[in-house]
Amino acid sequence: MSTSRQGRKRGVRAEVPITQEAIIDAAFRLIDERGGDAFSMRAVAADLGVFPATLYWHVGDRARLLGLVEASWASAVQIPEEIADWREWCHELARRYRARAHQHPNVARLVIVERARNIASLVLPDAVVGRLAELGLGDDLVHAYNSLVGAVQGFVVLELALIPDPEAASMLEAEAELRSLDPASFPNITRHFDALADRALSVRWTDGAKAPLDASFEFLIDLLLDGLDARLRASAPNKTPAKSAKTPAKKTAPAKKAAKTASA
Amino acid sequence: MSTSRQGRKRGVRAEVPITQEAIIDAAFRLIDERGGDAFSMRAVAADLGVFPATLYWHVGDRARLLGLVEASWASAVQIPEEIADWREWCHELARRYRARAHQHPNVARLVIVERARNIASLVLPDAVVGRLAELGLGDDLVHAYNSLVGAVQGFVVLELALIPDPEAASMLEAEAELRSLDPASFPNITRHFDALADRALSVRWTDGAKAPLDASFEFLIDLLLDGLDARLRASAPNKTPAKSAKTPAKKTAPAKKAAKTASA
DNA sequence: AGTCCACTAGTACGCTGTACAAGGCGTTGT
DNA sequence: ACAACGCCTTGTACAGCGTACTAGTGGACT
Numbered sequence: 001m002s003t004s005r006q007g008r009k010r011g012v013r014a015e016v017p018i019t020q021e022a023i024i025d026a027a028f029r030l031i032d033e034r035g036g037d038a039f040s041m042r043a044v045a046a047d048l049g050v051f052p053a054t055l056y057w058h059v060g061d062r063a064r065l066l067g068l069v070e071a072s073w074a075s076a077v078q079i080p081e082e083i084a085d086w087r088e089w090c091h092e093l094a095r096r097y098r099a100r101a102h103q104h105p106n107v108a109r110l111v112i113v114e115r116a117r118n119i120a121s122l123v124l125p126d127a128v129v130g131r132l133a134e135l136g137l138g139d140d141l142v143h144a145y146n147s148l149v150g151a152v153q154g155f156v157v158l159e160l161a162l163i164p165d166p167e168a169a170s171m172l173e174a175e176a177e178l179r180s181l182d183p184a185s186f187p188n189i190t191r192h193f194d195a196l197a198d199r200a201l202s203v204r205w206t207d208g209a210k211a212p213l214d215a216s217f218e219f220l221i222d223l224l225l226d227g228l229d230a231r232l233r234a235s236a237p238n239k240t241p242a243k244s245a246k247t248p249a250k251k252t253a254p255a256k257k258a259a260k261t262a263s264a
Numbered sequence: 265m266s267t268s269r270q271g272r273k274r275g276v277r278a279e280v281p282i283t284q285e286a287i288i289d290a291a292f293r294l295i296d297e298r299g300g301d302a303f304s305m306r307a308v309a310a311d312l313g314v315f316p317a318t319l320y321w322h323v324g325d326r327a328r329l330l331g332l333v334e335a336s337w338a339s340a341v342q343i344p345e346e347i348a349d350w351r352e353w354c355h356e357l358a359r360r361y362r363a364r365a366h367q368h369p370n371v372a373r374l375v376i377v378e379r380a381r382n383i384a385s386l387v388l389p390d391a392v393v394g395r396l397a398e399l400g401l402g403d404d405l406v407h408a409y410n411s412l413v414g415a416v417q418g419f420v421v422l423e424l425a426l427i428p429d430p431e432a433a434s435m436l437e438a439e440a441e442l443r444s445l446d447p448a449s450f451p452n453i454t455r456h457f458d459a460l461a462d463r464a465l466s467v468r469w470t471d472g473a474k475a476p477l478d479a480s481f482e483f484l485i486d487l488l489l490d491g492l493d494a495r496l497r498a499s500a501p502n503k504t505p506a507k508s509a510k511t512p513a514k515k516t517a518p519a520k521k522a523a524k525t526a527s528a
Numbered sequence: 529a530g531t532c533c534a535c536t537a538g539t540a541c542g543c544t545g546t547a548c549a550a551g552g553c554g555t556t557g558t
Numbered sequence: 559a560c561a562a563c564g565c566c567t568t569g570t571a572c573a574g575c576g577t578a579c580t581a582g583t584g585g586a587c588t
Contacts, residue, residue: 018566041545051568052546058566062545113377113425122450125466130452141456142463146419146480147487149465154418155410161377186386188394192405199406201413202389216410223411226494227487282536305576315537316577322535326576 018050020058024068028107031069036110041065063114070111070121076100079127086131087225093128094152094221101156105209112157125149135232144228155220158201159208174205282314284322288332292371295333300374305329327378334375334385340364343391350395351489357392358416358485365420369473376421389413399496412488419484422465423472438469 026047031039041062045052059065077100083089101108125145132144163174178197183190189203198204198211290311295303305326309316323329341364347353365372389409396408427438442461447454453467462468462475 040543042543053548053569054567056546113421122445122453122466125464126450126453129456129460129464133452133456139459140483142459143480143483145460146463146465146477147484150419150422150480151415151484151488153465154420154422155414156418157377157421158414158418181386186390188397189386189390192393192397195403195406196393196409199410200389200393201410201417202386213410216407216414219404219407220411220415223488223491223495224415225491227489227491230490230494231487304574306574317538317579318536320577 018048018054018058020068022048023055023059023065024072027065027069028072028104031107031110032104033106035106039110066110066114069107070114073100073104073107073111074121074124076103077124079124086135087229089131090128090148090225091221093124094148094217097124097152098156098217101160102209102212105160105207108156109160109162112153137232140231148224148228151220151224155217159213159217161208163205163207171205178203178205282312282318282322284332286312287319287323287329288336291329291333292336292368295371295374296368297370299370303374330374330378333371334378337364337368337371337375338385338388340367341388343388350399351493353395354392354412354489355485357388358412358481361388361416362420362481365424366473366476369424369471372420373424373426376417401496404495408492412492415484415488419481423477423481425472427469427471435469442467442469 023044027039027044030044030047041052041055044065045055048054055065059068077093077096080089080092080096083092101112128149129141129145132141132148135144137144163171175198179193181190181193189196193203196203198206199213199216201213204211287308291303291308294308294311305316305319308329309319312318319329323332341357341360344353344356344360347356365376392413393405393409396405396412399408401408427435439462443457445454445457453460457467460467462470463477463480465477468475
């Protein structure tokens with residue numbers, strides 16, 4: 001990785017110019033390829049063949065760099081266009097958000113929780129607020145927003161959370177430990193072990209990046225949107241704010257793009 | 265905090281015996297009072313008036329100590345008894361879990377995401393699995409479990425996530441930054457700013473521990489349980505697996521303990 | 529009385545984030 | 559043409575981190 005050892009003179013400029021974007025890219029690659037634990041100011045500087053203080057000159061401290069990495073990560077998730085039905089729109093955005101997280105799980109792990117606040121990370125929230133505001137939720141707007149965002153982001157964080165440590169031995173050890181749980185202490189987990197094994201949030205030994213919980217995520221999103229839809233229906237029974245989805249439960253709904261007429 | 269400076273001779277036992285529980289308690293108090301950043305092996309050792317190596321003798325490395333702190337934290341949330349209705353039961357357990365997190369936010373922040381896996385932290389999952397298994401969800405059991413656990417834990421994690429840093433100055437700065445967002449870039453957030461200000465997940469400047477999102481949490485739980493209930497109703501319309509809650513939407517449902525006859 | 533072992537003092541190594549002085553180079557002003 | 563300034567980097571330094579490691583004391587047991 002390290003492109004060139006330090007052999008330059010004192011104030012000489014690097015042969016390849018050190019820009020803020022180059023530093024962000026290097027940090028992103030470092031985290032992505034070698035994991036979050038490998039990320040440090042020194043490691044990023046070494047990757048660029050540069051002393052650590054250089055990073056402080058260009059981007060600032062560690063938290064700021066992580067914030068920029070977050071912005072770079074989040075900027076790749078596109079806001080769905082041309083989806084008229086608000087439920088399909090929310091569903092698709094959630095899918096894209098999670099897909100981006102699974103694309104770079106090491107980055108997502110660091111970035112979603114640390115949440116160094118930066119303006120760039122507000123474009124997704126703004127889009128969600130805009131779509132929900134059309135529904136006429138009134139005072140519940142902020143609660144609907146928090147519920148959707150919190151549940152989706154939170155699920156992804158927990159799904160991608162590291163189990164114990166990246167040693168292969170300890171993974172087998174974790175599996176053996178879970179398989180030999182005492183039925184007297186944990187009667188329910190042991191009884192339904194086959195249904196839960198390596199698929200339930202605390203009953204697994206494989207990383208969420210390697211064993212994704214796709215079906216559970218779809219289930220969660222459907223649960224939330226069904227609940228929200230029911231609430232809308234109850235408060236205003238005969239006013240369809242958008243193309244109301246009739247099928248309430250059928251999961252694996254194909255994301256067929258509903259006509260044009262987006263962005264009222 | 266530090267009880268006694270190092271003045272003892274080489275192999276002499278500490279005047280107050282150093283047990284595993286004492287170390288866990290010291291770590292818990294340290295994190296709780298001075299924040300997660302203040303937590304280190306050396307700081308815990310200093311609090312006990314002892315050298316760091318002593319901790320490694322009694323509990324092992326940092327990850328293991330954090331796992332024990334998690335167990336101590338989680339063991340205080342009691343599983344509801346004598347609540348017949350499964351929805352009220354789930355709601356109450358979620359409330360207690362979150363209440364425990366808000367009781368020690370600094371500890372919860374560290375512990376929920378790092379999730380050093382330990383057996384002790386499986387008693388809550390086991391209880392949830394047991395209650396959900398009664399509903400006859402079939403293959404959806406694991407998905408219902410993941411949805412509830414993921415959403416609840418995830419929401420709490422994001423709610424308690426630190427905003428930028430604990431300086432008072434930067435909080436005002438963050439507020440000013442959010443108040444002066446460009447309406448051209450973020451039209452929806454700025455339009456509904458009054459409804460979102462300091463109450464929406466990415467549009468706030470106060471710590472979740474100081475400004476809890478109670479109403480949003482209740483909203484989320486209702487959403488999830490309503491959705492799950494609708495799913496049950498749809499798959500088996502005329503079989504009431506438990507006392508079916510009739511009111512689907514009315515939030516701020518008082519947690520009146522429904523009769524006895526728990527644990528079938 | 530002798531032996532062992534549980535347990536702690538103390539040291540050491542390599543790592544971290546980040547502040548700071550020092551100095552070379554391109555650009556600009558005169 | 560020459561001087562001065564300011565950008566950008568080198569290099570050093572400091573305090574703190576996790577965690578091995580050795581040394582050695584006291585009490586318990588044989």
